[in-house]
Amino acid sequence: MLLSAARATVPSGSEAEYLAAARRLGQLLVARGRRFWLFRLRGASGEYLEFTECAGPEPPRRGPGDVGLTVNEEAEVEARLRHLARYSSEAAEIWEEVP
Numbered sequence: 001m002l003l004s005a006a007r008a009t010v011p012s013g014s015e016a017e018y019l020a021a022a023r024r025l026g027q028l029l030v031a032r033g034r035r036f037w038l039f040r041l042r043g044a045s046g047e048y049l050e051f052t053e054c055a056g057p058e059p060p061r062r063g064p065g066d067v068g069l070t071v072n073e074e075a076e077v078e079a080r081l082r083h084l085a086r087y088s089s090e091a092a093e094i095w096e097e098v099p
Contacts, residue, residue, distance in 0.1 A: 001097035003053045008085035010046040018084045021077050022050065034084045048085070 010018045018036075026036035034054045041047035 001053065001055055003051060003095045003097070005080045005093065005095065006050045006079070007088040008050060008089075010048060010085045012046055014084045015046060018048075018081065021084065022048075022078045023048075025074065025081065026078045028077065032074075 006016075022038050026038070029036045029052060034052055036053075037051040039049040039051070041049075
């Protein structure tokens with residue numbers, strides 16, 4: 001099992017659009033057998049954690065080997081999220097389950 005965790009900071013004027021895009025990404029990931037969670041930091045406007053999980057050896061989020069309409073839309077939504085939010089340097093880290 002693999003898990004990606006990304007911390008995002010979203011300007012207050014972009015939060016509604018960010019939340020809509022994050023929800024859409026979650027729907028697309030679930031359709032491909034992944035799981036997606038979004039958490040907000042209590043008491044801190046615009047601070048979010050995105051978690052994506054998958055059971056297989058492939059990365060939890062889109063990769064260059066993926067094809068198809070859903071994956072293309074997924075790439076567009078991820079690009080939109082990157083435009084709306086500032087991600088920490090750990091955004092590309094992928095964690096592996098310890099057996």
